[in-house]
Amino acid sequence: NAGVTQTPKFRILKIGQSMTLQCAQDMNHNYMYWYRQDPGMGLKLIYYSVGAGITDKGEVPNGYNVSRSTTEDFPLRLELAAPSQTSVYFCASRRGEAGGNEQFFGPGTRLTVL
């Protein structure tokens, strides 16, 4: 199993540009999450999904959108990039209560908005 994969690893955007951060997992996990990690601030939840077709906002959803058309994929969309979105983005997945509560993380995408 590849686990949780994220692409790209790094990206530099100009203000106002848009992009999609890709996340995929091959563990048939029901739950998927997007966090951003800022220095000294820990991880903040952006969006999450409890299954295909279901998404919900986390703590800091503004400026982002997600979709979950399949169990495997959970892309994060930035429509109008702003410098405040400079961060490291982590995707994570979890099977669910019956299958265990450990959350598995991807390697992260480092995004810089200039």
Add this chain to the structure above:
Amino acid sequence: AQRVTQPEKLLSVFKGAPVELKCNYSYSGSPELFWYVQYSRQRLQLLLRHISRESIKGFTADLNKGETSFHLKKPFAQEEDSAMYYCAPRLSGNTPLVFGKGTRLSVIA
């Protein structure tokens, strides 16, 4: 308000010294508690969960419901323990993990 607090941003200890990373939470009910670790240039990974009551890499964590704490301890720190440590409660099975701001542990040779 539901909150998790890791009071130390940075903790430096000498190799072989005991280490304790503090975590306090303010949640109603009985949250499930986890410690995650991020080594340099690696992804976050699970270190401990309170329901397992296990010791991983020499680390233990005891849930103290009276003090609402879940401190991470190790009697003898090693250089390879240097990393970022996050305390993370989950209120119920379907809710996402909430992460503390993290404590960077630096073990000095």
